[in-house]
Amino acid sequence: MICGEGHLSQPTQESAWAAPLILISVALVAGVLGYYQLFYLPTVAPRVQAVPPFNVTVSIVFGAQLQSQAQNFVPNNVTVVLGNNSMVIWVNQDTVPHTATSDPGAPEAFDTGLFQPGASASIIFTKPGVYKYHCVPHAPWMKDAYVIVKEAPVAKSPGAAGLIPPNLASLLQGFLRALSALAGLPGA
Numbered sequence: 001m002i003c004g005e006g007h008l009s010q011p012t013q014e015s016a017w018a019a020p021l022i023l024i025s026v027a028l029v030a031g032v033l034g035y036y037q038l039f040y041l042p043t044v045a046p047r048v049q050a051v052p053p054f055n056v057t058v059s060i061v062f063g064a065q066l067q068s069q070a071q072n073f074v075p076n077n078v079t080v081v082l083g084n085n086s087m088v089i090w091v092n093q094d095t096v097p098h099t100a101t102s103d104p105g106a107p108e109a110f111d112t113g114l115f116q117p118g119a120s121a122s123i124i125f126t127k128p129g130v131y132k133y134h135c136v137p138h139a140p141w142m143k144d145a146y147v148i149v150k151e152a153p154v155a156k157s158p159g160a161a162g163l164i165p166p167n168l169a170s171l172l173q174g175f176l177r178a179l180s181a182l183a184g185l186p187g188a
């Protein structure tokens with residue numbers, strides 16, 4: 001009987017410890033995940049390049065691997081606007097891998113790396129300027145291609161409009177108008 005009671009008391013002691021331990025573990029995991037989601041991730045997020053709504057496609061035509069082929073990057077000169085169509089997609093229509101790689105002196109170096117026949121590679125441009133580029137394995141003739149990146153036209157609205165979403169900006173404007181109307185009331 002005594003022995004049995006002793007055995008019975010063991011599990012209750014263990015579970016008395018187990019519950020707080022589980023709670024602490026859950027709280028720790030939730031805390032770490034919460035920190036990661038709410039604080040850590042947002043600080044990383046600005047480095048992720050936003051995908052612009054439009055893009056421009058350049059074909060690496062069939063036979064581009066051959067020096068005798070007059071054209072390789074088609075078209076070999078494209079102009080894009082930042083945040084609008086500033087993603088350039090190269091489509092490899094040839095039968096060997098190619099790259100699109102910026103020449104030295106580009107506003108910002110880029111390199112698609114080798115991509116296979118039938119595959120495509122894309123670069124999102126984030127800096128205005130003239131990017132001359134080439135293909136690494138076929139540099140002697142797959143060269144002198146250009147991506148010209150232009151700044152987005154500046155909106156004529158107040159400067160804050162670019163930083164604050166339009167609907168929030170108009171809300172703020174309405175709020176400010178209401179405030180000034182209120183401030184004007186005693187005088188009126």
Ligand SMILES: [Cu+2]
Pocket residue numbers: 064065097098099135136137138142
């Ligand atoms: Cu090539």
